[in-house]
Amino acid sequence: MANEEPLDLGPRAGPYMRLCFSEGGWHFPASLVLGGAGTLATLAVATHHVFHLQRAPISLLRNVYCLMMVYPCAWAISASLTLFCPRSALLSELIRGQSEAAALFWFLRILFMIVSLESMKNANSNTDHVGPVILQSLNADKEKPHFAVPPFFCCFAGVFPRHNFDARLLLRVVWLVRQFVVLQFCLSIFNLWATMAWPAKFGNDMKTVSAGILKVSGLTAVYGLFVMYKATHNLLEHWHTTKKFVSIKCVIFISLLQSLCMRPLLQHVQRPENHCLKDPKHPGNLDLVAEHYIATLLSVEAMAMAYLVRSAFPASELQDQALVHHMDVVEMSLAQIQEQEGGNKQPLLDK
Numbered sequence: 001m002a003n004e005e006p007l008d009l010g011p012r013a014g015p016y017m018r019l020c021f022s023e024g025g026w027h028f029p030a031s032l033v034l035g036g037a038g039t040l041a042t043l044a045v046a047t048h049h050v051f052h053l054q055r056a057p058i059s060l061l062r063n064v065y066c067l068m069m070v071y072p073c074a075w076a077i078s079a080s081l082t083l084f085c086p087r088s089a090l091l092s093e094l095i096r097g098q099s100e101a102a103a104l105f106w107f108l109r110i111l112f113m114i115v116s117l118e119s120m121k122n123a124n125s126n127t128d129h130v131g132p133v134i135l136q137s138l139n140a141d142k143e144k145p146h147f148a149v150p151p152f153f154c155c156f157a158g159v160f161p162r163h164n165f166d167a168r169l170l171l172r173v174v175w176l177v178r179q180f181v182v183l184q185f186c187l188s189i190f191n192l193w194a195t196m197a198w199p200a201k202f203g204n205d206m207k208t209v210s211a212g213i214l215k216v217s218g219l220t221a222v223y224g225l226f227v228m229y230k231a232t233h234n235l236l237e238h239w240h241t242t243k244k245f246v247s248i249k250c251v252i253f254i255s256l257l258q259s260l261c262m263r264p265l266l267q268h269v270q271r272p273e274n275h276c277l278k279d280p281k282h283p284g285n286l287d288l289v290a291e292h293y294i295a296t297l298l299s300v301e302a303m304a305m306a307y308l309v310r311s312a313f314p315a316s317e318l319q320d321q322a323l324v325h326h327m328d329v330v331e332m333s334l335a336q337i338q339e340q341e342g343g344n345k346q347p348l349l350d351k
Helices: 013-023 027-054 060-068 070-084 086-123 131-138 167-197 200-232 241-269 287-312 327-340
Strands: none
Touching: 013 027, 027 060, 027 070, 027 287, 060 070, 060 086, 070 086, 070 287, 086 131, 086 167, 086 200, 086 241, 086 287, 086 327, 131 167, 131 327, 167 200, 167 327, 200 241, 241 287
């Protein structure tokens, strides 16, 4: 039965290249050139910016700023893998998902670091127990409905209770983002294994279930970042945190839209006599064709992402970093405050 057969992962690189160069017309080599150029440009922009960052004073923040440039590079390389070998599509999807989760967590780490810096400056303090200083800065504007934010509760600001931030709530925000990193890592690997190892129906079912879980988990992580963004907006206004967040999420949003539009568009423009990237047993299936052209667009969009990330995380911000505290230190300080306030006797987050 068809359901008992492994999923078709697409042609291998050699036969795929020969067939598509002979039947793909000018569109195929043009897509390879465009995608390859986009990938090389992305790597060039990222490398140049990392070298520029390395000339800034050594600091914890500089290291995370450098890590942020991994994000567009991962998207560009994953797109190129799909362009030059369609069988790499599942691996490419895994790379993009895990790099997105990593970028969101790195962004949260940056927020905690610059919050610690600005809080210490405002309090004119250099204490190692940074938690109370951060909470004092976050609560300087009095009580707010901190959790009435997108993407879940932005329309409920008048209903949600107004309150101050405490250590427990701030640690919960960290958990909202961290759960996405853990789930993305585990489920993306399991999904890749299930697709390759199990019958087609089970593989498709697992892919659908995993995608649904990760969508909810990703939205939850974004919700946690929005809570942190709203709470720190006034404190970090000159750090351009909106620009930083947009640089991470805008290309992801565009890629979701184009993945929804690409298949219906190809059904109207694809030539039936062109067998490039089509399954001989199911010539009407355009999944591999769509993956190819989506990868072409992603290669170009990764270049735009690299420019956005470079602009949002400039080397000019990496001056006077003596008061920056690592996120782990901030979490430990918050956990100690929670214990002193009679909360959980064990830290919420493993260090």
